[in-house]
Amino acid sequence: MSDWTNILETRGLTMQFGGVTAVDEVDFTLRDGELRCLLGPNGAGKSTFFKCLTGQLIPTRGSVTFKGEDMTGWNTHDIVNLGIGIKTQMPNVFDGVSVYENVRLSSRRKHMAAQAKELAEKTLERCGITHLAKREVGTLSHGQRQLVELAMVLAAEPALILLDEPAAGMTGEERDRLARLVLESARSAAVIVVEHDMVFIRQIAKFVTVFNRGAIFREAMIDEIMADREVQEIYLGKQANVASA
Amino acid sequence: MDYTLVVALEMIRAIAWLVLLASGLAIIFGMMRIINFAHGEFLMLGGYTVVISTNAGVNEWVSILILAPVVVGVFGIIVERLVIQRLYGRILDSLLATWGLSMLMMGGVTMIFGNTVQGVSTPFGGMKIGAYQVPIYNFVLIGFAVLVLVAIWCVLKFTKAGLIARATMQNADMAEALGIRTRWVYMTTFGIGSAITGLAGGLLAPVTGVVPTMGMNLVGQSFITVITGGASVIAGTLSSATLLGTISQGVTFLTGPVYGDAALLVTALVLLRLLPQGITGRIFKRSL
Amino acid sequence: MEKSVLRDPGFYVMVAIGLAAMLILPVVLDMFTIMQITQYVVLAVFALSLGYIWGFGGILSFGQAAFFGLGAYTFAVAAINIGETTIPLILAFAIPCLFGAALGYFIFYGRLSDVYLGVVTMVVTLLFWKLANHTAGPEYAIGEARLGGFNGIPSIPVMNIPGEPEAMLDPVQMFQVFMGFLIVVYIVLRLLIASDFGRVSIGIRENETRASLLGYDVRRHKLVVFAIGSGIAGLAGAMWATYQAFIDPNAFSMEMSAKALVWVMAGGVGTLVGPIIGVILLQWLTLKLGTMELLNSLAVLGAIMMVLVLALPKGIVPTLRKLIVDGWTLARRKKTGGKADE
Numbered sequence: 001m002s003d004w005t006n007i008l009e010t011r012g013l014t015m016q017f018g019g020v021t022a023v024d025e026v027d028f029t030l031r032d033g034e035l036r037c038l039l040g041p042n043g044a045g046k047s048t049f050f051k052c053l054t055g056q057l058i059p060t061r062g063s064v065t066f067k068g069e070d071m072t073g074w075n076t077h078d079i080v081n082l083g084i085g086i087k088t089q090m091p092n093v094f095d096g097v098s099v100y101e102n103v104r105l106s107s108r109r110k111h112m113a114a115q116a117k118e119l120a121e122k123t124l125e126r127c128g129i130t131h132l133a134k135r136e137v138g139t140l141s142h143g144q145r146q147l148v149e150l151a152m153v154l155a156a157e158p159a160l161i162l163l164d165e166p167a168a169g170m171t172g173e174e175r176d177r178l179a180r181l182v183l184e185s186a187r188s189a190a191v192i193v194v195e196h197d198m199v200f201i202r203q204i205a206k207f208v209t210v211f212n213r214g215a216i217f218r219e220a221m222i223d224e225i226m227a228d229r230e231v232q233e234i235y236l237g238k239q240a241n242v243a244s245a
Numbered sequence: 246m247d248y249t250l251v252v253a254l255e256m257i258r259a260i261a262w263l264v265l266l267a268s269g270l271a272i273i274f275g276m277m278r279i280i281n282f283a284h285g286e287f288l289m290l291g292g293y294t295v296v297i298s299t300n301a302g303v304n305e306w307v308s309i310l311i312l313a314p315v316v317v318g319v320f321g322i323i324v325e326r327l328v329i330q331r332l333y334g335r336i337l338d339s340l341l342a343t344w345g346l347s348m349l350m351m352g353g354v355t356m357i358f359g360n361t362v363q364g365v366s367t368p369f370g371g372m373k374i375g376a377y378q379v380p381i382y383n384f385v386l387i388g389f390a391v392l393v394l395v396a397i398w399c400v401l402k403f404t405k406a407g408l409i410a411r412a413t414m415q416n417a418d419m420a421e422a423l424g425i426r427t428r429w430v431y432m433t434t435f436g437i438g439s440a441i442t443g444l445a446g447g448l449l450a451p452v453t454g455v456v457p458t459m460g461m462n463l464v465g466q467s468f469i470t471v472i473t474g475g476a477s478v479i480a481g482t483l484s485s486a487t488l489l490g491t492i493s494q495g496v497t498f499l500t501g502p503v504y505g506d507a508a509l510l511v512t513a514l515v516l517l518r519l520l521p522q523g524i525t526g527r528i529f530k531r532s533l
Numbered sequence: 534m535e536k537s538v539l540r541d542p543g544f545y546v547m548v549a550i551g552l553a554a555m556l557i558l559p560v561v562l563d564m565f566t567i568m569q570i571t572q573y574v575v576l577a578v579f580a581l582s583l584g585y586i587w588g589f590g591g592i593l594s595f596g597q598a599a600f601f602g603l604g605a606y607t608f609a610v611a612a613i614n615i616g617e618t619t620i621p622l623i624l625a626f627a628i629p630c631l632f633g634a635a636l637g638y639f640i641f642y643g644r645l646s647d648v649y650l651g652v653v654t655m656v657v658t659l660l661f662w663k664l665a666n667h668t669a670g671p672e673y674a675i676g677e678a679r680l681g682g683f684n685g686i687p688s689i690p691v692m693n694i695p696g697e698p699e700a701m702l703d704p705v706q707m708f709q710v711f712m713g714f715l716i717v718v719y720i721v722l723r724l725l726i727a728s729d730f731g732r733v734s735i736g737i738r739e740n741e742t743r744a745s746l747l748g749y750d751v752r753r754h755k756l757v758v759f760a761i762g763s764g765i766a767g768l769a770g771a772m773w774a775t776y777q778a779f780i781d782p783n784a785f786s787m788e789m790s791a792k793a794l795v796w797v798m799a800g801g802v803g804t805l806v807g808p809i810i811g812v813i814l815l816q817w818l819t820l821k822l823g824t825m826e827l828l829n830s831l832a833v834l835g836a837i838m839m840v841l842v843l844a845l846p847k848g849i850v851p852t853l854r855k856l857i858v859d860g861w862t863l864a865r866r867k868k869t870g871g872k873a874d875e
Contacts, residue, residue, distance in 0.1 A: 054746075080748035092746060094739035097732075105736050106747050108729055149743075156747065280648055282655075331843060337593050338842050340651050341794065344595070345838030348791060352832025461787065465659040468652045503667045510660050514636075514653065518643040 004068030007032040007160055007190045008053070013062035015048050022048040024214040025062070030160075035186040037201055038194045039225070040211030041234055046194045047089060049211065050164050053192075054086045055079045066160065085158030085189075089165050091145040095138035099129060099148050102137055107155040123155040126184075128177055142169035150178065154185060161191045167200040179203035210234075247375025252498065254374075258383045259497075260490035261390035265449070266463055267470035267482050268393050269442030274471050275414050275478045276434040279329075279339045283347035284467055285460020286354075287439055291317045291446020292455040293354065299365045305451075306368075313447030314440040321439020325432050333431070347460065354457040364454035382451065389448055393441060398479050410434070414476065465506060466493075469513045475523020484524045489513065538727040547806060548716060555712035559705045567708050573816055574711045575776055577809045578718055579769035580796040584808035586762035587797055589726050591738030592755060593647060596654030597766050598789035599661050600629040604767025605774040605784045606665070606680075612690045614676040617698035618775060625771030626764045633763025637756040644752070658790055665782035685781025692775045711772055715809075718765060722805055725761075734758050791834060798841045801848025810850060 008030040015023040023045045030036055038046050051057040053064055055076040063072045071079055080086065094102050103123055108116040124130045127147050132140065137148055146166055153161060163182070167175050175197070182204050185191060195201055201208075205222040212234050218225060225231055270284045281287070291313040298308040324346065332339040369381035401407035413420040413430050421427050453459060470489055474481025492512050497505035516524070538544050559567055579601055586592040604625040611621035636657065640650055667673075669682025678686060692707060694700040702710060725731050737744045737751050745751050774780045783789070792815075799815055800807025815837070822833055845852065 056742075075750075076742075076745040077748050077750050080746060086746045088742065088746065092740055092743040094736045094743060096739045097735060101732065105732060105744075109748050113729070152743075152747065278648065280652055282651075328839065328843070335846075337647055337651070338846060340595070340648065341798070342839050342842040344791060344794075345835045345842065348788070348831045348835030349839065350835070352829035352835060356829045356832065461659065462663075465656045465663075468656055472649050472652050503663055506663060507660055510656055513656075514639045517645060517649065517653070518639045521643045521645055521649075 004065075006030060007034075007067055008192075009065045010053075011063045011065070013049070013052055013064065014060050015045075015052055015057060016060045022214050023052060023059070026214075026216060028209070028216065030190055030192065032159075033186070033190055035182070035191045035204065035206060036193070037205040037208045037222070038192060038211060039201065039208055039235075040217070044211040044217075045214035046211045047164060048214075050162065050192075050194050053162060054084075054088075056088075080156070083159040085153035085156050085161045087146075087149050087153050087161075087163045087166055089168075091142065091149050093137045093145050093149050093152070096136065098134055099137055099140075099151075100124065100133040102148055103151045103155050106152040109156055119157075120155055123151050126154070127151040127181060143171055143174040146170060147174065147178070150181065154181075159189055161185060161189050163191065163193045163195075165195055165197075166193065167195060167197045175200055176203070247377060250374055251377045251379065254379060254383065255498075256491055256494045257387055259494035260486050261387040263466060263470045263486035263490045264390040264394060264482055265386065265445040266467040267474075267486065268397065268478070269438040269440070269445060270467050271438075271471045271474060271478045271482045272397070272441065273435055273438035275476045275481070276410060277431055278476070279336055280343075280468065280471070281435075281438070282340055282344040282464075283324075283350060283460075284442060285462075285464035286347045286350035287317055287321065287442040287460075288446035288449065288463055288467075289354065289455065289457065289460045290320060290350070291443035292450035292453070292459065293358070294443070295447040295450040296363050296365050296455050300363075305365060309447040309450075310444070314444040317443025317446065318436050318440030321442075322432060322436040324439075325435040329435060330428065330432070333428075351457050351460065358457070360457060362454045362456045365451050367451040386448060386452075389444075393444070394479055394483060397441075401478070406433075414478075466509065469509055473513045473516055473523055475520075475525035477525035481523060481525040488516075488524075538723050543806075544723055548720065551712060551716040551719065555709050555716070559708060564704060568704050571704070571708045571711055571776060573812055574708070574715050575769055575772040576792075576796070576816065577812045578711075578715055578772060579766055580793055580800070580808035580812045581715075581718055581722060581805060582762045582765035582769060583793045584797045584800070584802070584805055585722050585726075585765070586758055588801075588803040588805075588807075589722075589731060589738065590734045590755060590758035590762075591741075592759055592762070593651060594654045594759070594762070594790075595651045595794070596656075596658035596790055597762075597793045598785055598787070599654070599658040600633060600763040600766035601770040601773070601789060601793075602658075602661055602665065602780075602782070602785035603629045603632060604770030605780045606686070606770075607767065608771035608774045609686045609689045609780050610675045610678040610680075612775070613678040613686070613688075616690070617696075618690055618692045619695040622692075622768070622771055625774075626768045629767030629770070630760050630764030634756060634760040636763075637759040641752040641755045641759070655787070655790070658785055658787060662782055662785040662787070665785055681781075683782055685779055686774075687779050689774050689778050689780060691778060707776065711776075714768070714772065718768075719805060719809075726805075730754075730757075788831060788834065791838065795834060795838050795841065798838070798848055799845075801850035801852070804848075804850045807848055807850035811848075814849075 006029040010026055010028045013023055013026040013028070014021065026049060040046050048057065052059045055074050058073045063070055065071065066082055066084065069082065071082065094105070100120060104116055104120040107119040107123065111119060124133055127150060129144070129147050129151060132144065137145060140148065146169060150166060167178055170178060179200060182191060182193065193204065202222070208220065208222050208225045209216055210218040210225060210231055217234065218228060218231055266288070270281060273279065273281055294313045294316045295305070295308040298312050299305045303312065328342050328346065329339055332342060367380060367382050369385070371378045371380045401411055409420070409425050409430060412423065412425065413427060470482065470485050473489060474485035489509050489512060493505040493509040496508035558570065579597070583594065583597045586594060607628045608621045608625040611624050612618050615621060640653055645653065665680070666683045668680035669684065671679065673680045673682070680686065691701045692710065693702065733744065733749050733754060737749070737754055741751050770784060773784065796811030796815055797808045800809065800811030819830060819833070822828055822830070
């Protein structure tokens with residue numbers, strides 16, 4: 001692997017659907033160990049951008065580089081095997097099997113059976129879902145399934161964690177736990193969080209990238225962003241919701 | 246020169262044949278994303294309708310153009326109400342159920358009419374191109390293939406029903422959100438697809454004769470044409486029928502009909518490896 | 534499903550029942566009945582091949598008969614040419630397995646959807662059936678073996694003891710050997726399903742996207758599952774060929790594929806016992822209905838298939854299992870005097 005300074009970089013990343021440009025020439029960089037939140041109104045292109053990073057979409061133009069390696073257009077599983085953990089917008093879990101088995105399938109990827117077992121148990125503990133270990137995932141609530149999926153991501157011990165709306169459908173208590181987990185994970189890995197929930201964002205965010213109309217609109221510290229009039233304008237409708245949330 | 250003409254004609258006939266076989270199936274697939282595995286037996290039903298009514302004294306053209314589509318269309322609607330609509334959202338189950346229906350129909354027709362080939366005379370006889378005898382009925386088949394495609398195109402393009410159909414094809418959830426009653430649309434689609442299949446079966450009857458198992462010889466070609474074409478009814482059916490018809494007929498000329506079928510399958514497999522959504526999944530995406 | 538096979542009492546019960554049947558049935562039943570049961574044993578192996586790939590890999594193949602027939606023809610041709618049956622038996626596993634892998638490459642690496650998978654596997658079966666029917670002429674021969682078209686291949690050698698071509702098995706021995714095969718296939722599949730490989734397959738069945746998000750190569754995984762299933766179907770085909778001493782293109786028929794689906798559906802997708810029970814139940818039913826001579830067997834099969842899809846989508850074994858578990862919980866609750874909170 002070549003020398004690298006930024007753990008993740010995109011250059012001129014563009015995604016078009018038919019005539020619509022959802023992501024437009026995005027240059028994005030993330031330093032190792034950094035925790036970054038991606039904000040923006042609905043349709044700003046955050047999720048499309050995210051899917052270009054995870055290999056779920058193949059960008060029309062531009063490149064994605066992880067640790068100096070160009071991974072544009074790779075298969076999802078190859079991207080994951082570079083050391084990237086991904087949580088998609090809708091919880092993607094194995095519904096028909098137990099919580100423990102879900103997490104173990106993740107930890108088993110890199111470890112022998114015995115260590116995988118240990119790591120899976122430790123991760124369940126860490127995520128506070130040990131009491132659910134034997135439950136079938138399909139029978140859990142949306143928020144609980146989100147936590148299971150996060151546990152699966154963490155059990156793979158990734159160097160970069162990509163989370164798309166992890167707090168959706170969570171109770172207040174679950175969200176607080178999630179915030180603690182994300183902050184804790186950010187000590188050992190770089191993290192990108194795409195999120196709408198401003199309460200959650202305030203709990204975790206430091207440096208923030210705001211998307212609008214498929215491009216990066218502003219990048220700054222969270223306090224600065226919150227005070228920015230233009231950001232408030234593009235967010236307008238949203239902001240009202242936030243106040244009430 | 247004559248030979249070239251005859252070969253070219255055969256190629257076009259092969260393409261028309263595939264268009265006729267597959268159009269009804271393609272409409273159902275394009276709209277509902279399911280494959281009617283009893284398609285071959287729907288063709289058979291159209292064929293039997295023609296043979297039985299013609300032998301009972303009905304004018305042959307009335308049997309082919311009116312009775313066969315109506316009988317099979319109505320049958321399709323009944324099947325949709327009794328079976329398919331219970332399985333929406335369970336695509337694989339609907340495949341299994343229609344396959345069960347296929348065997349039930351095959352067995353049922355065998356019980357009623359026996360396992361022998363019955364036929365009607367082929368209208369028009371033949372004509373000569375140089376030293377070669379060509380059945381005039383081939384031109385009828387080609388003409389009807391064109392007619393079916395043009396009719397579908399006109400309906401999709403110029404009518405309100407066509408607009409609804411196009412919306413549903415593009416995005417079923419969105420269509421539902423816009424207040425279109427997709428259930429009603431599906432029933433109609435299945436009925437129309439079945440009627441076209443009935444017409445095709447009726448048109449084929451004079452050529453192939455009818456026998457309860459005739460569907461088995463036809464479904465392979467129909468299925469391959471539809472999935473190779475992808476979800477767009479006209480562009481998909483036409484492009485894949487042209488490609489596959491040319492290749493299979495070419496191979497048939499060289500080695501005989503069995504390998505023609507094999508060539509069809511191999512071409513389709515290679516094509517699907519390259520274009521998993523069928524031809525119209527990648528190319529002609531926006532077409533009908 | 535997730536606990537270790539070796540700690541599952543059901544596993545030992547099944548193996549014990551199998552072994553008991555293998556040893557005791559020849560003593561208590563007459564030769565004719567034993568030969569009848571042998572047929573069920575062969576078909577049970579065939580049913581397991583589909584039960585495995587469908588229930589534990591999420592691959593619904595509409596063309597399992599293609600591999601069954603390929604195995605049968607491979608065995609027939611090889612046995613006639615070689616004059617013994619051990620190597621042909623291995624080939625009857627290996628060749629369908631390789632063919633399954635090749636076909637799987639197109640299907641899974643093309644990322645074809647379920648509907649396309651169904652259509653492609655069905656069309657492949659149809660094609661084999663047509664080709665096999667077409668080989669009537671004397672020019673269609675592989676070595677000593679004439680393929681015979683719709684007339685089929687007669688006089689396929691009976692199975693012999695490995696290394697001793699003269700030592701052919703009598704019907705009772707054949708029954709016992711086939712039971713042995715069935716038990717081995719069952720054990721191997723159970724272990725495979727419980728292994729990490731098998732657990733990933735189940736994960737893929739549950740959610741392909743998540744499996745690839747964990748870094749598993751879904752395409753390769755499905756290809757391997759499909760190839761193993763194809764090999765087992767081929768083995769069943771070889772058993773069928775040597776049991777009947779005859780094989781014809783109907784081995785490739787759609788009816789054969791449909792039967793496999795019906796057995797698995799009836800018994801229950803996602804179990805291995807289910808497909809075996811499905812075979813016994815439905816073959817017995819077909820036998821009874823067949824003697825009435827009133828109904829066409831194909832029509833009956835079709836009707837059963839439709840009824841299963843519409844009325845009993847989960848199959849017999851899972852439905853029973855749920856009933857028993859529910860009953861058990863209910864009984865326990867009553868016993869402990871728990872609150873009737875439902």
